[in-house]
Amino acid sequence: MAEHNHSLKPYVMVLFALFGLTALTVGVAYVDFGHPWSDVVALAIALVKASLVVAFFMHVKGSTSMVKISVASSIVGVLIFFMIILTDYMARGFS
């Protein structure tokens, strides 16, 4: 684990994975999956990229449960926020 031997190698691998996913998100933007699937694909790739940054660059992988609970709370907070507002707007057809 990076925390113990302070190696740069895993970070280099994560960086190249992030480059690859950036190329992928541009590539799939040229494909018309139709509404709403294009957004779903773009969001899915962004979530994978974000997870890599959070897990490795931000050291959440291998962190204490206190840090993990803090991160999870942030994510749940965002989900509640989006769900309440979008339930309202989607039910009214964004009018």
Added chain:
Amino acid sequence: MSDAASAHHPKDLAHHFESYEQQKQSSLLGMWAFLAQEVMFFSGLFVCYVVYRGMYPEAWALGSQELDWKLGALNTVVLLISSFTMVYAVVGAQRGNRKMIVWGLILTILFGGIFLGVKVVEYSGKWEHHLVPGPHFEWHGDPAAGKEVEMFFGLYFVMTGMHALHMVVGIGIMLVMIPLAWRGKWTKNNYNFVEGFGLYWHFVDLVWIFLFPFLYLLALAGGGGGH
């Protein structure tokens, strides 16, 4: 305080902490609480984006066509590299290697500066094309969509502007950190400030990871084509 007591209390361990580990975990919890607040702040902007895009999907596609995805992709790569150079500084701190910290910070400032330079080029292009919301805004496409495209650009400038402001603040903090790191302020046992700042910088990267596809890549599948 007796000499014995001060001998048991190293300089890089604050007096109210019992151990380096306790000090580190306190620092991390504080930083993650701050980031939770940052997440809420940017969530507000993203919710606003989603609601207005739901209302004006055509205008969002038209607005997105005016953005150059190549510059957005370039900046994505530049920012990802800057996250790596930040990690390089943190690994340097873990190893107690102050040269690595200093070089990591210098490179992070450099790549952050490139990102902001590209942003200046983009913003000035939008100004020249009258795409900055306000009295200067002009829309030469479908006149019915003008106000709605202006809304897209309002959100574009607020979201990327708040993101860029975070980077400017980060670069300012790093400029202060470099001489401190060089003088050996941070030790193997206490590099908590470097670690915490790294978390902030990666958070800024995270925001861009979501901004890039949802601002720049909306209208590519339809064949695109700007002005």
